[in-house]
Amino acid sequence: MKNVILIGFMGVGKGSVAREVAKNSKYMTIDTDDLIESMENRRIKSIFEDEGEAYFRKLEKNVAKWLECSVKNTLISTGGGFYKQNNLKKIGVVVLLDSPFDAIIKRIKEHPNAAKKLKKRPLLADLKKAKELYNERRPEYLALADIIIDVTDKSAQHCSKELLKKVKKYA
């Protein structure tokens, strides 16, 4: 089994889909933000506040190197900016979870923990800037993806089934 690496914009549902895939397959799952938080023993929000974004991106680079060298047979969910790592394709099959910006924001706002979900993501603090970031990144996400899954109005369960079916081709 090759690694599967999930990319996509903040709030698109990478974590939920990864957990659903892990429930229904042999994949174990890890998340790059969780790895960083546990190694730093602080939240992403605090890392951004205390050290700045550049420091966080360096940590992502370290994680990317480790994933390439040491991780196998795993479904890896990533932070929305992790796709910039230049060894992404060496880590595994790249799966993009795709959805329009407004649908992503609607999804977050309808979540019972909406306030927490917005608060923990420094780059979503200003929605106008976040939309610009989305517009800048989307063509790059599309260009990198081996597989694209449109997640708009679909449950994590539905997306997970679609992912497992499409990934089979690359096993």
Ligand code: S3P
């Ligand atoms: C970021 C996305 C976040 C987290 C950090 C930066 C980004 O992860 O890595 O706040 O640059 O898009 P999620 O995509 O899980 O929100």
